[in-house]
Amino acid sequence: MRGTHYNPESCVYPGCSAFALTGAQHCWEHLADKAVFVAALREKGLANAWLSCIDLSGMALHGADLRGARLSGACLRNADLRHADLRRAFLDDANLTGADLSGANLELAVLGGAVLTGAKLLNARLCRANLVGASGEGADFSGADLYYSRPGNARFAKALFRGANIQRAIFRRADLRGTDFTDARGEANFENAKMEGVKR
Numbered sequence: 001m002r003g004t005h006y007n008p009e010s011c012v013y014p015g016c017s018a019f020a021l022t023g024a025q026h027c028w029e030h031l032a033d034k035a036v037f038v039a040a041l042r043e044k045g046l047a048n049a050w051l052s053c054i055d056l057s058g059m060a061l062h063g064a065d066l067r068g069a070r071l072s073g074a075c076l077r078n079a080d081l082r083h084a085d086l087r088r089a090f091l092d093d094a095n096l097t098g099a100d101l102s103g104a105n106l107e108l109a110v111l112g113g114a115v116l117t118g119a120k121l122l123n124a125r126l127c128r129a130n131l132v133g134a135s136g137e138g139a140d141f142s143g144a145d146l147y148y149s150r151p152g153n154a155r156f157a158k159a160l161f162r163g164a165n166i167q168r169a170i171f172r173r174a175d176l177r178g179t180d181f182t183d184a185r186g187e188a189n190f191e192n193a194k195m196e197g198v199k200r
Contacts, residue, residue, distance in 0.1 A: 005070040005090070008050045022049035029053070047085075149187070 003009035008019035011027040018027035023036060023044045028051075031037055038056065048068040055075040064084045074094045083103040093113040102122040109129045116136035123143040131151035142162040152172040159179045167186025171193045178197040 002046045004052055005050050005068055006048060008070075019050055019052065021051055027053070028055070105167065113129075 003020050003022050011018045011020045011030055012025045013030035014028070016027060018029065021028060021031065021037070024031060026032070028034070028092045030107055034055070038054075038059065041145045042064065045065070047065045048071055049066075050070045051074060052070050053073040054071070057075050057077040058079060060077075060080045061068050061084055062080050062082050064081070064127045066084055066086050066089050068088045069086070070090045071094055072090050074091070074179055075093055076096045076099050078098040079096070079100070081099055081101045084101070086104055086106045086109050088108045088179065089106070090110045090120070091114050092110050094111070095115045096119050097115050098118045099116075100120045101124050101169050102120050103120045103124060104121070105125045106129050107125050107127045109126070110111070111134050112130050113130045114131075114134045114135055116139045119139045121139060121141045121144050124141070126149045127145055127147045129146075129149045131154050134151060136154065136156045136159055138158050139156065141164050142160050143164060144161070145165045146161075146169045147165055148168045148172045149179055151174055152170050153174060155175045155177055156163055157175050158178040159176075161184050162180055163183045163185070164181075164190040165186055166181070166184050169186070169188040171188055172191045174193045176190070176198055177194050180199040184200070
């Protein structure tokens, strides 16, 4: 597989300092036929792929193997990522607005600065995931496993954590106003978090 997260190749566009997408010679910005590239993605294999800044809005990625993939800055608005394997994937600064990640495995994933507004993460596995600075107003984490996750400084106002496992989760300085933690299990760190209107 040409160029991976662990061994990315430089974009061949003159003067470009970005890395090329896995299976291509160009970065997303300079890719000539984006539609053709995206259509062939599932056939190429996505584990450990370099897909930084790619636009996969609305794409059907149900059950996709994205382990270790570099999706930093990617647009995944309204994408279907149900039961996808995103262990150790990089989704920092990615736009996951309205995406469905129900049942997805995000253990050790990096979601720092990601936008999760209105996203569905029902029964998702987020053990030890990095959610520092993420924005997830109205996101649904019901039944999710957030053991030892780090949503510090995150903005989760009016999000749902009903029945979630929050054991050792670190919500330090997070905005949790109006958030629903009904039947959530475990002891979490809420130091300096905004907790007005929280349901527990």
